[in-house]
Amino acid sequence: MAMVLGMPGVDGLREAVGVLREWQCEGAPTQLHPGDLGWYWRSGAEATAAAVRTWRRGGRLLAVGLLDGPGLLRLTIAPDARQDELLARQLVADVTEPERGVLPPGRVNIEAPMDALVQDLLAAEGWDTDEPWTPLRRDLTGPVEDPGLRIEVVGPEQAHSFAAVHRSAFDGSRFTGERWHAMAAGSPYADARCLLAYDARGDAVASVAVWSAGPGRPGLLEPVGVHRDHRRRGHGTAVSVAAAAALRELGSSSALVCTPSANRAAVATYRAAGFRPRPKVRDLSRAT
Incomplete structure (x- = not known):
């Protein structure tokens, strides 16, 4: 059967989010999460739909990509299709030929699961590895400690505070x-x-968005931030602990986060919050 590259449109986003949820499982390599689409949704449903690419065969979705910026494709593939050679070769052709509407000419990056055949085929085409990222994971089968700060769930009335x-x-x-x-x-x-974290003076000092993929599946922290006037006081660790607790309440089996390996402070923050590093991952990069 022919492989079909497409764009889901707004009406098709729910299906794309649904398969991303299904593809999340414990022990899987770091991959595109429904929360990544959720965070992109801040630009609106139309913009999100325009940034998503899908690959189907026989009507079944086998791969989903998010154009997270003009030169970055964040790609994931159904777990049982990651060594599918026909799919992998189609993906390589679609991402390397700009006229197919996936990536532009010039310098571009692709993030893909490290166990996918497309990684090997792109490397054989001359794509290089980029700077490493460190995924971290916290198990949520046990209770989560008190973060030590007042934590509030953000509702519409606090949206501007979260944004600030x-x-x-x-x-x-x-x-x-x-x-x-x-x-x-x-x-x-x-x-x-x-979530917003508040210090003893009542100032909002840190924020985080957490995304569940459904009960028994890994959840995601994206993004985590500390107000520039309140850094180096442990607030990043505290809000990360609160994020883990929120995901546990949502039924997530674990909490995941990923940060550039060069950002040692961020890696240390997550480790202090009970997250454990997983093997480093690298995007594939094409210079021209």
Whole structure:
């Protein structure tokens, strides 16, 4: 059967989110999570649909990609199709030929599961490995300790406060209360929470969004941020602990987060919150 590359449209996003949930399982390599689409939804449903690519055979979705910026494709593949040679070769052709509408010419990156055949085929085509990232995981089968800060679940009335902390935490962020509302309207947010951490003075000092993939599946922290005026006080660790507790309440089996390996402070923060590093992962990069 022919492989079909497509864009889901707004009406097809729910199906894409659904298969991403199904593909999350313990022990699997780091991969695109429904929460990644959920966080992208801050730009609206239409923009999210325009950034998603799907690959089907015989009507079945076998791969989903998110264009997370102009030159980055975050790709994942159904667990039983990661060594499917026909699919892998189709993926390679689609991502290397700009006219197919997946990636533009010039420098681009692809994130894909490390156990997928497409990794080997792209390397054989001359793609190089990029800077390493460190995935971290916290098991949620046992109770989670008190984070030591007041934690509130963000609702519509706190959207602007959450956005303000996020903008302070990330240089160049344009996140707003309106974008929070757009994100919260997306289907992935039905299994998500945003949290704000407050210090003893009542200042909002850290924020996190957590995304469940359903009971018994790994959940995701994306993003985690500490207000620039309140750094180096343990607030990142505290809000990460609170995130783990929230995911456990949502039924997640574990909590996952990923950060550039060069960001040693972030790795140390997550480790202090009970997350354990997993094998490093690297994007594949094409310079021209």
